[in-house]
Amino acid sequence: MSHKIISREQLSENVFAIDVTAELIASAAKPGQFIILAINSEYSERIPLTIAGCDTEKGTIRLIWQRLGKTTAELADLKVGETIENIAGPLGKPTHLENFGLVVCVGGGIGNAPLLPIATALKKQGNKIISILGARNKELLILEKEFAAISDELIVTTDDGSYGRKALVTEPLKEICQRKQKPDKVFVIGPTIMMKFCCEVTRQFAVPTDVSLNTIMVDGTGMCGGCRVEIDGKPKFVCVDGPEFDGHKVNFDLMLKRLNAYKNNEQKALEQYKNHKCKIGLDKKKSPDSNGGEII
Amino acid sequence: MTEQKRQQLLDELLEKQKQGQLKPADRFAIPCQAMPQQDAMERRNNVEEVTTGYSETQARLEAFRCLGCKTAPCVAGCPVRINIKDFITAIADGEFAKALGIIKENSLLPAVCGRVCPQEVQCQEKCTVGLKFKDVNKAVSIGRLERFVADWGAEQNEKDVPKIAAKTKMKVAIIGSGPGSIVAAADTARAGHDVTVFEAFHKPGGVMVYGIPEFRLPKKIVQKEIDVLEEMGVKIIRNFIVGRTRTIEQLMSEDGFDAVYIGVGAGLPSFMGIQGESLVGVYSANEYLTRANLMKAYKFGNGSDTPIIRAKKIAVVGGGNVAMDCARMALRLGAEKVYLLYRRTEKEMPARVEEVHHAKEEGVEFHTLQSPQKIIGDENSCVKAVECIKYQLGEPDESGRRRPVAIENSEFTIDLDAVIIAIGNGANPLIGQTTPNLKLNKWGNIIVDENCKTSIDGVWAGGDIVLGSATVILAMGQGRAAAVAINKYLSEKLSERSGDN
Numbered sequence: 001m002s003h004k005i006i007s008r009e010q011l012s013e014n015v016f017a018i019d020v021t022a023e024l025i026a027s028a029a030k031p032g033q034f035i036i037l038a039i040n041s042e043y044s045e046r047i048p049l050t051i052a053g054c055d056t057e058k059g060t061i062r063l064i065w066q067r068l069g070k071t072t073a074e075l076a077d078l079k080v081g082e083t084i085e086n087i088a089g090p091l092g093k094p095t096h097l098e099n100f101g102l103v104v105c106v107g108g109g110i111g112n113a114p115l116l117p118i119a120t121a122l123k124k125q126g127n128k129i130i131s132i133l134g135a136r137n138k139e140l141l142i143l144e145k146e147f148a149a150i151s152d153e154l155i156v157t158t159d160d161g162s163y164g165r166k167a168l169v170t171e172p173l174k175e176i177c178q179r180k181q182k183p184d185k186v187f188v189i190g191p192t193i194m195m196k197f198c199c200e201v202t203r204q205f206a207v208p209t210d211v212s213l214n215t216i217m218v219d220g221t222g223m224c225g226g227c228r229v230e231i232d233g234k235p236k237f238v239c240v241d242g243p244e245f246d247g248h249k250v251n252f253d254l255m256l257k258r259l260n261a262y263k264n265n266e267q268k269a270l271e272q273y274k275n276h277k278c279k280i281g282l283d284k285k286k287s288p289d290s291n292g293g294e295i296i
Numbered sequence: 297m298t299e300q301k302r303q304q305l306l307d308e309l310l311e312k313q314k315q316g317q318l319k320p321a322d323r324f325a326i327p328c329q330a331m332p333q334q335d336a337m338e339r340r341n342n343v344e345e346v347t348t349g350y351s352e353t354q355a356r357l358e359a360f361r362c363l364g365c366k367t368a369p370c371v372a373g374c375p376v377r378i379n380i381k382d383f384i385t386a387i388a389d390g391e392f393a394k395a396l397g398i399i400k401e402n403s404l405l406p407a408v409c410g411r412v413c414p415q416e417v418q419c420q421e422k423c424t425v426g427l428k429f430k431d432v433n434k435a436v437s438i439g440r441l442e443r444f445v446a447d448w449g450a451e452q453n454e455k456d457v458p459k460i461a462a463k464t465k466m467k468v469a470i471i472g473s474g475p476g477s478i479v480a481a482a483d484t485a486r487a488g489h490d491v492t493v494f495e496a497f498h499k500p501g502g503v504m505v506y507g508i509p510e511f512r513l514p515k516k517i518v519q520k521e522i523d524v525l526e527e528m529g530v531k532i533i534r535n536f537i538v539g540r541t542r543t544i545e546q547l548m549s550e551d552g553f554d555a556v557y558i559g560v561g562a563g564l565p566s567f568m569g570i571q572g573e574s575l576v577g578v579y580s581a582n583e584y585l586t587r588a589n590l591m592k593a594y595k596f597g598n599g600s601d602t603p604i605i606r607a608k609k610i611a612v613v614g615g616g617n618v619a620m621d622c623a624r625m626a627l628r629l630g631a632e633k634v635y636l637l638y639r640r641t642e643k644e645m646p647a648r649v650e651e652v653h654h655a656k657e658e659g660v661e662f663h664t665l666q667s668p669q670k671i672i673g674d675e676n677s678c679v680k681a682v683e684c685i686k687y688q689l690g691e692p693d694e695s696g697r698r699r700p701v702a703i704e705n706s707e708f709t710i711d712l713d714a715v716i717i718a719i720g721n722g723a724n725p726l727i728g729q730t731t732p733n734l735k736l737n738k739w740g741n742i743i744v745d746e747n748c749k750t751s752i753d754g755v756w757a758g759g760d761i762v763l764g765s766a767t768v769i770l771a772m773g774q775g776r777a778a779a780v781a782i783n784k785y786l787s788e789k790l791s792e793r794s795g796d797n
């Protein structure tokens with residue numbers, strides 16, 4: 001049962017979105033869950049991607065990813081009508097949704113993609129939503145319009161000031177925590193380093209903060225332990241115990257190291273893939289900039 | 297012994313047999329037939345199967361060693377009660393097809409079982425010949441003979457697709473596709489039911505494809521069994537995680553399944569709970585083997601996109617078959633030094649003697665009576681060394697094995713690039729978490745009755761999720777027992793329905 005790409009968009013230089021058929025997953029998925037895909041059954045690696053949206057009528061799911069290593073590059077090269085052989089899911093525990101009151105949703109980079117369905121669901125639960133979206137520059141900011149539609153307040157930051165406020169997301173987050181009405185809950189999804197610093201901010205104000213972790217995975221059913229992280233000093237498996245955890249209990253430093261375990265291998269695989277494509281004259285694009293082994 | 301000499305001996309035995317003069321003493325005099333295998337130094341560099349299998353002459357000579365005991369004690373040692381005496385006699389007679397038929401009456405996967413069953417603690421342990429020589433290694437090599445006939449059958453290229461009874465329209469869901477599930481699927485499909493296998497991975501076969509390495513069990517053997525299932529009309533749905541994609545409740549109440557067999561295997565690898573276990577380069581055995589086997593990481597950059605750390609110096613912690621598989625896989629992935637760290641002595645090791653022997657031949661260094669108590673990382677949080685402590689054996693514990701006791705101040709360190717933790721598995725929690733009313737024991741294993749039925753009506757379970765980490769043959773045995781019960785349940789349901797009409 002392969003999965004056909006129904007539509008494809010390039011959201012920025014290295015960020016892509018597809019809608020792909022996966023009827024069963026579309027009907028079962030809840031905000032916060034993810035899938036594991038393998039483009040080809042014989043040679044591909046298995047990578048986790050968060051579900052950025054579902055269309056139960058069309059039976060499709062939306063995936064958004066950043067081109068980093070070989071697999072994400074190969075995925076970016078697939079065209080509408082082409083297929084992904086394997087998609088398994090929905091995996092992980094759904095987000096715990098309730099009416100917390102005032103909720104801050106912080107998205108960084110392509111973390112905005114998995115954050116959107118969560119923020120939307122939180123809004124439906126009656127929460128007041130403040131969204132903070134961060135990107136390196138204007139070009140890389142995604143889903144601003146969609147967030148604007150569901151947020152009571154929207155703050156955009158860019159690292160270089162090319163759009164919105166020139167700041168890291170932690171700055172407005174801190175200011176909001178200092179307001180008279182302190183947030184009741186914070187959700188952060190983005191690069192691990194960003195989640196770490198956001199948690200350091202909210203810890204000072206004792207605001208409960210959930211983060212969604214993106215570790216390396218293999219099976220996604222709790223069998224291999226490759227996705228383990230340290231929560232409160234104890235090992236937990238992101239694929240079955242997560243992906244969302246209390247951010248104040250996550251050992252981010254260790255997680256950052258584990259994410260880089262295969263950095264050299266990934267670089268090698270990507271080079272090989274690009275060389276191969278050059279040889280067959282397909283690739284005229286610029287090489288993607290890598291910021292570590294992280295795939296969100 | 298050269299093949300020519302063997303042929304000569306076989307001819308003599310056949311002649312004697314014809315004359316009615318073949319005595320037990322003649323049988324005892326036949327040398328045990330060694331299993332041909334790849335040279336150790338060569339094979340540690342490839343993933344091809346280590347053992348290459350008996351020739352016809354060897355198989356018949358080995359079969360002539362069997363006394364054909366009236367009581368056939370070997371059969372009692374076999375978890376699925378294969379009619380061992382008769383199949384061995386058929387081999388001695390050169391009637392291989394007949395031998396295969398006899399095995400298949402009880403076992404669906406002889407090519408697998410012949411390779412991976414621990415015969416030395418099952419059928420061969422009970423064998424009269426071994427008892428006579430007071431050495432289980434001198435028992436009739438029942439496993440090798442089983443493998444021989446299975447491989448012979450495969451070479452004949454005859455597709456052996458079992459007959460299917462008239463269709464019943466009853467729907468059976470089989471969860472997981474390990475050995476227990478394969479048997480349960482085949483046996484329920486044979487009864488005419490509409491059977492669907494749901495597998496979480498993108499390839500079916502369970503531990504036989506993701507855990508047990510190619511060099512012990514070539515994947516094409518498992519694939520062949522899967523092909524047979526599909527030819528029997530069994531649907532295999534890959535990438536389907538029961539509990540997430542659909543729950544058991546949904547399968548039964550919304551998707552119309554009348555019966556369910558749960559064979560999801562062990563999951564949740566155990567770690568030691570020591571410092572440094574989350575460092576880069578610490579693997580569970582499951583992860584290491586899944587990357588290496590299922591994802592073919594040994595071909596990384598050349599036919600596989602899945603990476604694995606190519607450690608030069610690596611330690612494997614544990615003493616079971618899984619630990620042996622990891623250690624031997626590490627060699628094949630280019631390790632120069634592979635240390636096996638085990639808290640007790642070799643005598644207590646749960647691994648099969650054959651595996652220990654193969655591992656040693658290939659150059660795995662056994663460090664017994666020691667175990668890591670801390671894994672040390674470098675500035676990048678990559679494994680740099682392990683700190684071990686030495687043990688001595690104390691009083692026997694509940695299991696009867698002598699308990700290892702740490703020796704004070706005996707710490708020492710070993711420099712390493714990677715560590716594999718192969719100390720066992722807990723139960724896979726997903727089905728339990730998503731199936732209300734399914735009774736589990738305190739370790740999370742599913743509780744079943746003698747027919748493998750669970751606490752939920754219409755739901756059976758077997759294999760590692762019930763037994764804890766067990767064996768292929770025990771899983772198969774439970775798959776078969778469950779199938780018998782499922783077939784009975786469904787035929788009763790059917791007659792109820794026709795009674796209603």
Ligand SMILES: Cc1cc2nc3c(=O)[nH]c(=O)nc-3n(C[C@H](O)[C@H](O)[C@H](O)COP(=O)(O)OP(=O)(O)OC[C@H]3O[C@@H](n4cnc5c(N)ncnc54)[C@H](O)[C@@H]3O)c2cc1C
Binds near residue numbers: 412501507618767
């Ligand atoms: C490395 C290793 C070496 C071994 N060596 C030997 C040996 O030499 N001899 C021997 O007899 N035994 C050996 N064993 C043990 C043996 O493999 C197992 O006892 C046996 O495979 C258990 O079979 P099972 O039917 O329980 O299913 P398993 O083989 O455990 O397969 C379970 C399947 O279910 C799937 N699954 C899990 N959760 C779900 C879900 N929620 N939905 C759908 N599918 C799911 C899994 O992906 C898997 O494919 C070894 C085990 C390992 C790990």
Ligand code: SF4
Binds near residue numbers: 362436
């Ligand atoms: S116990 Fe040994 S000798 Fe006797 S029938 Fe079985 S295999 Fe043959």
Ligand code: FES
Binds near residue numbers: 225226227239
């Ligand atoms: S990905 Fe294997 S246990 Fe989580």
